[in-house]
Amino acid sequence: MSPQSPLPTDPDAWGAFLCAVPAPILADTAEQLTELALLEERFGNVDAHMIADAVRGDPLMTMRVLSHAGRHRGEHQVTEVQTVTAAVVLMGIGPFFRAFPPAGLRVLEEELRTGADPQRLDEAMRLLERAWRTARVVTEFELQHGDPHAEAMQGAAVMHNLAEVLLWWRAPEVARRLGRDPDEDRQRELLGGTLVELQQALMSHARLSTLLRQLLPRPHEDEHDPERGSLALLRPQRRLLALSATLARRAELDPPAGLALEELEELAQWLALSTPAAERLAIQALL
Incomplete structure (x- = not known):
């Protein structure tokens, strides 16, 4: 994006922009x-x-x-x-x-390595590492859960923060101002909406399947959501993916952190395990 080009002002416009090339x-x-x-x-x-x-x-x-x-x-x-x-x-x-x-x-790597800004490649690779970690974790959870959507879950996992990666490619100045794990106020200030909204807009403009879009977080989930019924049916898969992403993100902290007790109890419920067994599985999934 050249300095003269106007920036998109809402998630839908950002989604179209990131899919345009x-x-x-x-x-x-x-x-x-x-x-x-x-x-x-x-x-x-x-x-x-x-x-x-x-x-x-x-x-x-x-x-x-x-x-x-x-x-x-x-x-x-x-x-x-x-x-x-x-x-x-x-x-x-x-x-x-x-x-x-x-x-x-x-x-x-070649495109982001050009120029005098090594942060672009470093930050994109950090986000990709998080995505790979999320996919590894969700694979371990799905092996225990035994789910017919396992491959789709892996696809959703590796793409769950793709919008941020693409921002470092096409709009690095915006990505830099967002910073790491920005709060929603910061996201709305710079994107006209949240990263969740942008990710959903990106997947919609890319014509990805309804299942993949439903597996990832969605904005404004309430009783008026037209997909409320199918989302309820996918609740185990959606929660396992969300817990996997949370675990992958906290693994980056110094020192690394795991799931909170209530999150471990929820994981144990979905996987029909004891809470200590769920905690051991969560630790094993990061190795």
């Missing part, structure tokens, strides 16, 4: 996709699971793949695409590499 992806993802593209060209034996394994740990590429699937749904396709694996199966291997040629994918 294809996001760069992580260097490791670009390298793995390059290798898979060569493998497919030579031997034709790449499958959807191999591509999903390369993509699902990258919030940026995860969003791009799911966004592509959402934007190219057939008129007779009733079911939304909720996972990277399903998106690649739907696209096909050849069309996937035509839609995302590795040589044409920009790399986040």
